Amino acid sequence: MLRFAIRRLLLALAVGFTVSLAAFLALQLATDPAQAIAGEDAEPAVVEQIRIEYGLDRPLVTQYVDWIGNVVQGNFGESFYWHQSVADLILQAAPTTLKLATFSILVTILVAIPLGALAAMRPNSWVDRLALSVSVSAQAIPNFWLGLVVIVIFSVHLGWFPVAGDRTLAHFVLPAFVLGMTSVPAVMRLTRAGLLEAFEADYIRTARAKGFRGYPLLKKQALRNAMLPVISVLAVQLGNKLGGAIITEAVFSMRGLGRLAVDSIQGGDIPTVQMLVFVFAMTFVLLTFIADLINAWIDPRLRLR
Amino acid sequence: MNEHAPLLRVENLSITLKTPSGEQVQPLRGVNFELSRGEALGIVGESGSGKSMSMLALMGLLPSNARRDADSLKLGDKDLLQIEDTTFAREIAGKRIGMIFQEPMTSLNPVYTIGRQLIETATLYGRGTARAARARAIELLNRVGVPEPELRLDQYPHQLSGGLRQRVMIAMALMNEPELIIADEPTTALDVTIKAQILDLLADLQSELGMGMILVSHDIGAVSRAVDRIGVMYAGAFVEKGPLDDVFEHPLHPYTQGLLQCAPRATLAHGGPRLGAIPGSVPSPFKRLTRCAFSDRCPHVHDACYGSEPALRSAGNQAYRCVLDAEQLQSDNDHSDKGVVIPHATPVQVEHGDPPVLALESASCVFTTRRGLLGRSKDNRAVDDVSIALHGNEILAIVGESGSGKTTTARMMLGLQQPTSGVALFRGEALEKSTPRQRAQLIQPVFQDPYSSLNPLRTVGDSIGRPLVVHGVGNRASRRERALEIMSLVGLPERFYNSYPNQMSGGQRQRVAIARALVLEPKVLICDEPTSALDISVQAQILNLLLDLRERLGLTYLLITHDLAVVRYFATRVVVMKSGQIVESGETERVYTQPTHPYTQELLASISDPLRRSA
Amino acid sequence: MSSIDNTLPERQTSAGVEHTESLITLTPRQLLHRRAFSHWGLIIGTLTVIALVLLAVVGPLVLPFDAYAQELAGRLQPPVWAGGDWAHPLGTDHLGRDYLARLLIGARISLTVGFFAATLGCIIGVTLGVCAGYFGGRIDQAVSYLLTCQLALPQILLAMALVFLIGPSIYVVIGVIGVLQWSYFLVVTRSAVMRIRELDYIASAKTIGSSTRSIFWHEVLPNLRSQIIVIFTIEMGVAILSEAALSFLGVGIQSPTPSWGLMISEGRQSMFFNPWLTILPGIALFLLVMGVNLMGDGMRDVLTPEGRH
DSSP: OHHHHHHHHHHHHHHHHHHHHHHHHHHHHHSOHHHHHHOTTOOHHHHHHHHHHTTTTSOHHHHHHHHHHHHHTTOOOBOTTTOSBHHHHHHHHHHHHHHHHHHHHHHHHHHHHHHHHHHHHSTTSHHHHHHHHHHHHHHHSOHHHHHHHHIIIIIIISOOSOSSOSSSTHHHHHHHHHHHHHHHHHHHHHHHHHHHHHHHSHHHHHHHHTTOOHHHHIIIIIHHHHHHHHHHHHHHHHHHHHHHHHHHHHHTTOOSHHHHHHHHHHTTOHHHHHHHHHHHHHHHHHHHHHHHHHHHHHOGGGGGO | OOTTSOSEEEEEEEEEEEOTTSOEEEEEEEEEEEEOTTOEEEEEOOTTSSHHHHHHHHTTOOOTTEEEEOSEEEETTEETTTSOHHHHHHHTBTTTEEEEOSOTTTSSOTTSOHHHHHHHHHHGGGOSOHHHHHHHHHHHHHHTTOSSHHHHHTSOGGGSOHHHHHHHHHHHHHTTOOSEEEEESTTTTSOHHHHHHHHHHHHHHHHHHTOEEEEEESOHHHHHTTOSEEEEEETTEEEEEEEHHHHHHSOOSHHHHHHHHHSOOTTOOTTSBOOOOOOSOOOOTTOOOSSOTTTTTOTTOOGGGGTSOOOEEEETTEEEEOSSOHHHHHHHHHHSTTSOOOOBOOOOOOOOOSSOSEEEEEEEEEEEEESTTTOOEEEEEEEEEEEEEEOTTOEEEEEOOTTSSHHHHHHHHHTSSOOSEEEEEETTEEGGGSOHHHHHTTEEEEOSOTTTSSOTTSOHHHHHHHHHHHTTOSOHHHHHHHHHHHHHHTTOOGGGTTOOGGGSOHHHHHHHHHHHHHTTOOSEEEEESTTTTSOHHHHHHHHHHHHHHHHHHTOEEEEEESOHHHHHHHOSEEEEEETTEEEEEEEHHHHHHSOOSHHHHHHHHTOOOTTSOOO | OOSGGGSOOHHHHHHHTTTOOOGGGSOHHHHHHHHHTTOHHHHHHHHHHHHHHHHHHHHHHHSOOOSSOOOGGGTTOOOGGGTOOTTSTTOBOTTOOBHHHHHHHHHHHHHHHHHHHHHHHHHHHHHHHHHHHHHOHHHHHHHHHHHHHHHHSOHHHHHHHHHHHHOOOHHHHHHHHHHHOOHHHHHHHHHHHHHHHTSHHHHHHHHTTOOHHHHIIIIIHHHHHHHHHHHHHHHHHHHHHHHHHHHHTTSSSOTTSOOHHHHHHHHHTTTTTOTHHHHHHHHHHHHHHHHHHHHHHHHHHHHOGGGOO
16 A cells, blocks of 8 residues: 555656646747746847846756756745745635635535435436436536626625625635536536446345345445545546636636636736646646545555556 | 245246337246255256346346246245345345355455455344354355465455355355355356366255255256256246256257257267257347247247247156157157257368478467556566477367466467467468468467457458458459358358348357358468357357368367367367466377376366266 | 258248347447437437537528627617617627627637537547557556646646737637647547457457558447547537637637627626626527537447446
8 A cells, every 4th residue: 555655656746747847848838938028019139138137048948947946945936927926926826716626626526426326326217317417507508607697696686695706705605606516517427327337236236135225235335436436536626626716716806826827827927827837737636646545545456556 | 934835936937127128028937946945956048048037036136127026936934025125135135045146256345355245244234243243254264165264354355366256255145044045157257177166165065054055057067066956948938847867868848958969078079979059049038929939949840839838847857848748759859850960070181291280389478567657577477388289180179277378379379479489380480470461361260259259340241351351352242252152151141241240149240250260261270269158059059160161171270268078079189278388288089088187187077067977 | 061050040030030129130320320319318419519500600691790890889789589679689799799690600619619629639639549559558658647647737727828828819729729638538549449459350350461550440440430429529518618718718719709708708897787798608608518518428328338327
């Protein structure tokens, strides 16, 4: 188990760095950072000077090594746009996004897992059809539009929740619902499929022959097996929610990491964008690593991989 | 409790299945049987006969789209039709009836330890204490032959071999000292030697514990090892029932007769009479019956067979389902060609010239597995220094259990696998020097699974003609003609030309695979378990077809198999492999009558011959 | 010696199966048709998509409305059911442009982006998946690593940044969405090829002397077709929503081109007084993506019944 954990951790770190390298190269190649710092109308000479000053004339790989070296030492760099340390910017914005992601994954869990389990218990019943309809609809609704619609209904017409902002918990209800719904289809389908597959498995037939029925059959025989894919997908979805909060934050005017990302992109603030990509990727990798550990703890066969 | 009541009484048990398209089919139609205390009943039948389905019905394990009907279903004096499923689960399932399933690899829950799964059987619904259950688990594991039982309790299923897992399954079924044990194909997924051990264990436990036992299998030989009475099922009903010896010595129903004749036996030697084959294939359960289910394959078919399905009639200790009297059937068999046709083989001369047609010279094959991108590599020596020579017109069988390296050896001889060291030779020339196309005209394979050896998107005609296309032979019309020619050679009617594999039975598909192998007129066919995925009655058809083709076309065969009974009937020479090495080889008759290596002796002892039961 | 005793008896099929209209007697194509025409989701989804494609292609050619002509005097006119007139059946936007015409052009944008982005993702994902599945070993491990990295990328953030920095245009949007969305193609083709690779008909093709290329084109790829079609449809839905999101955030299709996402964003300013400006393009998006998804789910049931749930 320890060896498994160490190998997984090494893999996670490798992925984190590869992703940051890819993002670094893509962003550097997509634009001219010196021009961005100098501004659209700057003289070519000034741009050249900035390029040399910031070390942007060196080979990209050298720049990356420098950058990642600094990151590892905890130096996240300076934003051109806000003239503030990137670390501070991220730390200021992070709590809002973390809260939003946590609440929304709770929404997902509370909606998707019971619905998926009920659907699996009675395939082709009305519950199953309802679950399927919810999933197909949730997959097709553009979530920024859903955000606008719930604002009109629940904030403007009914006045139950504030329209926008992130000051109180009430501000988080609608955004968490909207963001949570985006993961409902995937999680619900996997819960349903996992349980159905488990119920059809030979070992469930064995358990039934031993006298297991109903709830004990679900809880003591099928659940562990069925949870394996669900745990993995929850980790992936939570990771996506951190990165995917961009749209929800924009709709509800919340000042989280997503808002920071949009502003940095529009301000051409490459260091902040790079750092955000790195942070998101690392969080994602860490979450899937934790999911892998939980799964290996549940299913001994996975430890062999 | 009434001691004279039978342990189990089943009257008129039927199952109705609703297919997704709304059709109703009856995979089980009015099954009756009784089982006394301490008696062992064998139920045999081919795929789709309803034998496993009837056991699932007994245990209330049918899928949700199936309905169970019966006039009576009694365990002792408990009426199983009158009790709720929850009561059945609490009082009967796992407690009074224990069940063992076919697949030991998937029938245990992978995420819980062996110990937990054994113990929970005995503690569920407060059946007993955990401490007592643990002690019983250890005792039973010991009894069923699992070494170091205390250690095993903390292990997970994937850490045990298939044979050990099946022993654990048996121990689990015995945890609550059941009165009845149902074993549904308990040995089908196991190796030959393990199979015999498990059957003997079941028979021992049954008589030792005085339980009733129902052993369900497609393998008549296997069943004969462990039961007193036997029932033969066909198309969802019993066609014959009776004491084992009576049924085997005087089978009354034409199907039982055919089945016994087409099962290869260790006593049937190569060059003797052909196996009796039952023509046609096992009926699909979609069929609705208004006549005798066997009428379309029966050699005695009669006008009376078409009126309605005949009833079960008794003759002495036996009962059989046929319109004809026992005497009539007997005289029919004796005085006419209506009985199962058993032509004798014409002898074929083996060329013992030098060099042999196909040979492996001290070939080894090592597979390297690596964990992850940078992980440590591990070598697995699948074949270790094997030399084999295949002479013209010979039928050489390589026999071995799983992991013996027999399939890898075949792949090296086919050119699908390069030997790590050593060389494969065709008439003295290194095989790897020839191009794939040259090789294709010399050696062709016939694979085990006719479901995966045909591309599902090609019609039969396309599949058979494909080698000609690849080799650029002829035009469309000539290829069609050639394909039809080969189809008639392997006994496939012309109307199958435009059929797809999904429309055909396993035996028909295997004929297509043989036709495709023959279309380039190769010298050697390498047959890797060509009949082990088929029903017994169909297996005989395919084996006979291969023997006929060899006589007509002068082919040379290399047969890869685990089935020793088939080998004696089919092959002229045998090579026995174990763990990648050859342990014994020689003329078939010599190996069967005077085996020298202990492993060969063990393999031979594990053959279960229905007509020559060992005491 | 004849092969008479090996010939299948004719009477077995002529007399035996007469009572049953068994599924087994159908060809794969007939089976497919039968399953397709009894699958309601597939039928509804396909009809919706066909209707929207026809509207998008034919609509702007035959309808007398202009998507770009501004009519500042007639700004923010309501649709006919809310008191508007038939000169502008769905009203006008904040610059007085005909909303129906803009919605129809928007459908073209959505369909174009969806189709080409999914195609690009398909090419990348299927190529990688087939290589990994067919060759296995180190190539497979490398591709799997690539996949893990791809999944870890914050897609929306990166897509936004790249589109914005390269300069927004429909080609850039298609390129960025396509390059970032191929993991599903990869995962499915990889495992399908791994399964097919081990099947005996591939070994058989090798032993009749087929080349690797011929095996790939004639044996492997045709058997992947149905899986690829299914994923293509599903990914097309995802790409359409991604484009809408990027345009909504202002880093996708740029004004005055009418993308549905952009129209929602423009309508947002007067959301409380002229809600149809937001609601109509949202419903259009919902219908299109729903249609595409129903089609994809339906095709999965019909084409690959073994992988049902």
